[in-house]
Amino acid sequence: MIKDASIEQFLETLASRSPTPGGGSVVAIMGAMGAALVAMVCHLTLGKVHYEAVSEEMEAVLLEVEALRSTLLNFIRADVEAFDAVMAAYSLPKATDEDKVKRSVAIQWALKGATRVPLDCAKASRRVIELSRLVAERGNTNVATDAGVAALTAFAALRSSALNVRVNTGSIKDSDFVRESLLELDRLMAGMDQETHSIYQLVLQKL
């Protein structure tokens, strides 16, 4: 499994001619790294003398962000599986009309799965950005840059997810599914460019 591979091995496989792991796994890792940095800022705020007033809040953020990290880590594999399912569907036989129908149904089903994974990644990454703001504002100032890097990393994951959603919706025939997916994507992206920029500026002011 990818999450058990060393970072060096993962990068080697990523760079290779094999299409998986690809951008989808990178997105999940970025989201998980963002979540991990938020968790680190929480840890380095809890128990510090000047931050007693925010300890309850930091405990709550830590709990939520650790769950997000675990979710995002699982998306590394989910993305590869979803991609492999699409490839498997495309390689089904297409000799007879019945074959063609079966193959088309399988492709459409797999494409929907491959759309769902980056949408879920986008949702988790958006939440990581929101939690980055909380720890950038109220967490230990000594690690404010890590809160900033968390937001920038999670925003890259969010924006990249949008590409991974759209590459699949382009081939999906169920127009209701496509419309709903793109609407959800728009909702998840809304305001996040400005929000990330605002967190970046906030961190710069704290340095």
Add this chain to the structure above:
Amino acid sequence: MIKDASIEQFLETLASRSPTPGGGSVVAIMGAMGAALVAMVCHLTLGKVHYEAVSEEMEAVLLEVEALRSTLLNFIRADVEAFDAVMAAYSLPKATDEDKVKRSVAIQWALKGATRVPLDCAKASRRVIELSRLVAERGNTNVATDAGVAALTAFAALRSSALNVRVNTGSIKDSDFVRESLLELDRLMAGMDQETHSIYQLVLQKL
């Protein structure tokens, strides 16, 4: 060494209360993932019938981006070492005036090292963005999203490097060094926000 740790272990240590690995290592990994994705697009373009005209260019990009990936991978460790050197300098004795002078010199020296690493990361990440455009424009359209994710990932690395440079320059007394570092940073960041957005739009059009 971090690059030998599994992705899951790395994320665990990143999330922990230990300040290293932190944002600096995340930046190096993001840059390296961006480089790896560019390499993957090159591999999946080379040898394909419709892309013979760009094969020489793809070979050149591949060679350069694989060197960048290796450089960025080494920055994971370099960042931790630079941070540890700063921490070690701060914990030097400060009992006598001579101690204080020695400690101050050591801190200043270590801070310069800790500024150099993210600057070098920023330089490599900027180049990854430039190479992402080449493969997004002329590489295999089937993996255009991966070229887009490469650009977004490398841009997050570039922007995050800026925070890691500034957190150190804030404590450096050598104003010439600070001015030159910030000038170099500005040069590296210049135009990259628009360029990344433009690559993102280009990829969206290809889907």
